[in-house]
Amino acid sequence: MKKSIIVSTLILSSSLTFAFDLSAIAKNVVENVTKEQTTTQETSTSNLSDTTVSNGLKEALKTGVNYAVTQLGSNNGYLNNTAVKIPLPDNLAKAETLIRSIGGDKMADNLINSMNTAASKAAPKTAEVFVEAIDKMTLTDAQAILSGGNDAATNYFKANTSDSLKKLITPIIQETMKENQVASYYDTANNLYKSNVKGLVDNSGVMGLAKNFGVDSFIPGSSDESLDEYITTKAIDGLFTMIGQKEAAIRANPLEQTSSILKEVFGK
CATH class of the missing domain: 1.20.5 (Single alpha-helices involved in coiled-coils or other helix-helix interfaces)
Structure with missing residues (x-):
C-alpha cells in the first residue's frame, strides 16, 4: 500500500x-x-528609405484631401454629416429654441442650410491649397507627422494652410450668403447690437423684464465674428476633420492602404 x-x-x-x-x-x-x-x-x-516614408505619407495625405474635398463638396456634404455640420452661431444658437417655438422653423432651417451649402460650394476650391502644402513638406515634417498622433497631420495643415484657406474661401462664402436674406438680417442686427442697441436694451429695463419671464438666456448677444467669418472657420475645421479621419483610417486599416507605397509604409 x-x-x-x-x-x-x-x-x-x-x-x-x-x-x-x-x-x-x-x-x-x-x-x-x-x-x-x-x-x-x-x-x-x-x-525603408526616408524618401519612401516621406512619399508614402504625402500620398496618404493627398488621399485624405481628395476624400475630404469630394465628400464635403458634394450636395449637402456638410449638412448631412454630423461630424462637420455647421450649426447656428453661439450667440444665435441659444435663441434657436425660442425662435422655433414661435414659428421660426423655416427661418432657422433656411440659415443653417445656407451656411452649410456655402461651405460645400467652397470645399472643391481648397484642394490646391492642401496639395501645395503637402508638396512643400520637408522630411522632418513628414517624420514628425508619421510618428505623431492621429491629429499630427491636422496640426501641420492648420499651421501651413489656415491663412491661405481663409483668403480662398471667404469670397465664396460671402457670394453664396448674399443670396440669403436671413444672413443679411443677422449681420445687421449683430452690428447694431454691438454698437448701440445693447446699451439701450439694458437701460430700458427690457433685459430685466426678460429675466423676470425666465427668457433672458434666449436673448442672443453680440459677436465680434461676422457670419461670413464664422462659416469660413467652420468650413475649414470640417475639412481638417475629414482629412484627419481618412489619415487615421489609413494608419489603422489595411483595406484603406490602397496603393503599394501605402501598404509599404503603413502596413509595417
Whole structure:
C-alpha cells in the first residue's frame, strides 16, 4: 500500500514537474517568437528609405484631401454629416429654441442650410491649397507627422494652410450668403447690437423684464465674428476633420492602404 502511494506520488510529482517545464518552455517560445516578430518588423521598417516614408505619407495625405474635398463638396456634404455640420452661431444658437417655438422653423432651417451649402460650394476650391502644402513638406515634417498622433497631420495643415484657406474661401462664402436674406438680417442686427442697441436694451429695463419671464438666456448677444467669418472657420475645421479621419483610417486599416507605397509604409 505504502509502495503504491509512493509510486503514485512520484508519478504525480513527475507529471506536475513536466507540466511546469512545458509551461515554461511554451512561455519561452512565445517570448522568442514575439521578439523575432518585433525585430523583423523593426528591421523591415528601418529598411525603408526616408524618401519612401516621406512619399508614402504625402500620398496618404493627398488621399485624405481628395476624400475630404469630394465628400464635403458634394450636395449637402456638410449638412448631412454630423461630424462637420455647421450649426447656428453661439450667440444665435441659444435663441434657436425660442425662435422655433414661435414659428421660426423655416427661418432657422433656411440659415443653417445656407451656411452649410456655402461651405460645400467652397470645399472643391481648397484642394490646391492642401496639395501645395503637402508638396512643400520637408522630411522632418513628414517624420514628425508619421510618428505623431492621429491629429499630427491636422496640426501641420492648420499651421501651413489656415491663412491661405481663409483668403480662398471667404469670397465664396460671402457670394453664396448674399443670396440669403436671413444672413443679411443677422449681420445687421449683430452690428447694431454691438454698437448701440445693447446699451439701450439694458437701460430700458427690457433685459430685466426678460429675466423676470425666465427668457433672458434666449436673448442672443453680440459677436465680434461676422457670419461670413464664422462659416469660413467652420468650413475649414470640417475639412481638417475629414482629412484627419481618412489619415487615421489609413494608419489603422489595411483595406484603406490602397496603393503599394501605402501598404509599404503603413502596413509595417
